[in-house]
Amino acid sequence: MKCQSCPSPATLHITEIIKGTAAEHHFCEECAQLYLNQAESTKGSEMAAGEPADADSESNLDDLDQLVCPNCGITFKEFRKQGRLGCPHDYVAFQDELLPLLESIHGSTEHKGKIPRHTPEDSRKQYRLIKLRGELKAAVAEESYERAARLRDEIQSLEKESAAPHSEQEAE
Amino acid sequence: MKLEELIQSSGEWLRGEGPEADIVISTRIRLARNLSQFPFLTRADDAARAEIERILHAQIARLTPRKALNYFDVTTLQRLDRQFLVERQLISRELAEGHGPRGVAFSNAENASLMVNEEDHLRIQVLHSGLALEECWKEINQIDDMLEEQVSFAFHQQLGYLTACPTNCGTGIRTSVMLHLPALVQTKEIQKVFQALHKIGLAVRGLYGEGSQAMGDFYQISNQTTLGKSEEALIKNLKDVIPNIIAYERRVRGEMVKENKQQLHDMVSRAYGILKSAQTITSEETMQHLSSLRMGINLGLIEGLRIPTVNELFIFTQPAHLQKLRHGTLDSSERNIARATYLRERLAEQN
Numbered sequence: 001m002k003c004q005s006c007p008s009p010a011t012l013h014i015t016e017i018i019k020g021t022a023a024e025h026h027f028c029e030e031c032a033q034l035y036l037n038q039a040e041s042t043k044g045s046e047m048a049a050g051e052p053a054d055a056d057s058e059s060n061l062d063d064l065d066q067l068v069c070p071n072c073g074i075t076f077k078e079f080r081k082q083g084r085l086g087c088p089h090d091y092v093a094f095q096d097e098l099l100p101l102l103e104s105i106h107g108s109t110e111h112k113g114k115i116p117r118h119t120p121e122d123s124r125k126q127y128r129l130i131k132l133r134g135e136l137k138a139a140v141a142e143e144s145y146e147r148a149a150r151l152r153d154e155i156q157s158l159e160k161e162s163a164a165p166h167s168e169q170e171a172e
Numbered sequence: 173m174k175l176e177e178l179i180q181s182s183g184e185w186l187r188g189e190g191p192e193a194d195i196v197i198s199t200r201i202r203l204a205r206n207l208s209q210f211p212f213l214t215r216a217d218d219a220a221r222a223e224i225e226r227i228l229h230a231q232i233a234r235l236t237p238r239k240a241l242n243y244f245d246v247t248t249l250q251r252l253d254r255q256f257l258v259e260r261q262l263i264s265r266e267l268a269e270g271h272g273p274r275g276v277a278f279s280n281a282e283n284a285s286l287m288v289n290e291e292d293h294l295r296i297q298v299l300h301s302g303l304a305l306e307e308c309w310k311e312i313n314q315i316d317d318m319l320e321e322q323v324s325f326a327f328h329q330q331l332g333y334l335t336a337c338p339t340n341c342g343t344g345i346r347t348s349v350m351l352h353l354p355a356l357v358q359t360k361e362i363q364k365v366f367q368a369l370h371k372i373g374l375a376v377r378g379l380y381g382e383g384s385q386a387m388g389d390f391y392q393i394s395n396q397t398t399l400g401k402s403e404e405a406l407i408k409n410l411k412d413v414i415p416n417i418i419a420y421e422r423r424v425r426g427e428m429v430k431e432n433k434q435q436l437h438d439m440v441s442r443a444y445g446i447l448k449s450a451q452t453i454t455s456e457e458t459m460q461h462l463s464s465l466r467m468g469i470n471l472g473l474i475e476g477l478r479i480p481t482v483n484e485l486f487i488f489t490q491p492a493h494l495q496k497l498r499h500g501t502l503d504s505s506e507r508n509i510a511r512a513t514y515l516r517e518r519l520a521e522q523n
Contacts, residue, residue: 006291006337007266007269007270008265008266009265029375029377030337030339033339034337034338034339071211072211072212072215073215074214074215082214083337084212084213084214084291084336084337085212085214085336085337085338086211086212086214086215087210087211087212087215088206088208088212088326088328088334091328091331091334091341092328098338101338102331102338102341102399105338105339105397105399106342106397106398106399106400107373107397107400108342108397108399108400108401109330109331109399109400110330110399110400111328111329111330111331111332111333111342111343111399111400112342112400112401112402112405113332113342113343113345113401113402113403113406114313114316114332114333114343114402114403115327115329116320116324116325116327117317117320117321
């Protein structure tokens with residue numbers, strides 16, 4: 001059996017009971033994770049909005065249908081259905097919706113790995129700053145004050161360096 | 173290189189060498205990349221897919237002097253050939269069964285394979301025999317660097333490499349180590365291993381990746397998350413854990429030998445006997461006996477048979493391989509006969 005969201009074989013079979021009606025879902029591992037995370041975050045937002053537990057989830061989906069990536073035209077609802085994004089810009093267009101999802105999948109929303117060599121110097125610095133700030137936070141938490149002081153100096157000098165060219169550049 | 177030539181040999185990753193090769197079959201790392209100027213494949217029509225393939229094929233061809241890769245247009249391959257490449261771990265089922273322009277390039281030794289228009293525009297994979305995490309990372313990083321000099325991959329400074337599925341974004345890396353764990357399976361201790369691995373964010377899959385059954389007691393252990401840790405940190409996570417699983421498997425094997433050597437010896441000898449003399453045999457039964465045989469050789473209970481041969485038999489007794497060997501289409505019962513014949517021939521050669 002194939003996964004209902006992608007061409008991979010279905011390995012996880014979820015039976016969901018909503019209002020006394022059982023619905024069957026068949027997913028591959030990745031899509032199941034996505035689905036479960038979404039189900040949870042939807043639940044969370046409903047509760048936050050103070051809606052009754054049996055609120056019509058269709059209206060929720062309709063809202064998501066309004067969210068469209070201006071670059072590739074995919075709606076957030078379509079993404080939720082198929083579990084695949086439409087283009088790299090979706091990560092920016094759906095940022096508010098994706099960040100909580102990424103957090104629940106990966107336990108983080110900050111890349112700490114390889115950076116392509118051709119990345120403009122400026123964004124490399126930005127990235128380095130993000131990384132250093134994270135390290136500073138960790139150093140303070142660990143009470144490694146010497147390391148924290150070193151990191152703070154490095155952050156300040158990087159900030160100074162990137163401040164000048166940055167002000168001349170147009171934001172994206 | 174012609175596809176037909178592949179059947180004459182087997183990939184380097186089956187040679188059964190490298191650290192811990194009695195338990196670790198192979199180490200694989202893959203990277204997911206997308207060209208920044210194109211939509212992901214769900215929103216790419218055939219024209220866009222063709223353009224992506226054209227660009228990546230050209231860049232992959234430029235790697236050739238250093239990496240010697242053979243490129244195949246998957247759309248022109250017969251179903252049997254596509255399945256053959258899946259069995260050899262050179263392409264994924266997704267690429268084999270997908271649609272639209274797509275291709276694969278792989279090295280002669282079958283250590284590197286680059287899939288174009290799979291789930292992402294590009295999936296780079298490096299595979300080595302035994303426990304070889306650093307080696308794989310070094311090689312794949314180098315291929316990625318070389319490609320990156322020529323093309324621009326979708327990258328976001330906070331979220332890293334951007335992938336079609338958010339479960340891969342960040343590093344886009346999946347590192348997996350394939351282990352042969354017959355003793356843990358037989359004693360059912362394997363469940364404890366699964367639970368422990370799950371808790372530390374590692375996934376367990378079967379021989380052919382996601383969704384495949386754990387045939388022949390083979391398990392692939394891999395990182396589940398890709399964002400928030402560096403490639404080296406994700407690799408290290410695996411590197412720290414794998415020796416514990418190896419030690420666990422060895423300990424249980426040791427206990428089995430100590431407590432019931434005769435019974436164990438009998439089991440592996442019977443497995444060998446069936447493989448050497450059966451006239452018709454299913455893939456499932458073959459896998460099960462090969463697994464026992466493999467453990468028997470590693471425990472010194474079976475002599476005159478080499479591990480690389482057994483490793484190869486796991487792959488060559490699969491449906492597409494048998495049909496390539498026999499140069500024809502075989503139905504399931506014909507395959508069972510061909511499989512038994514092939515096993516008898518190969519195992520007779522050894523003695």
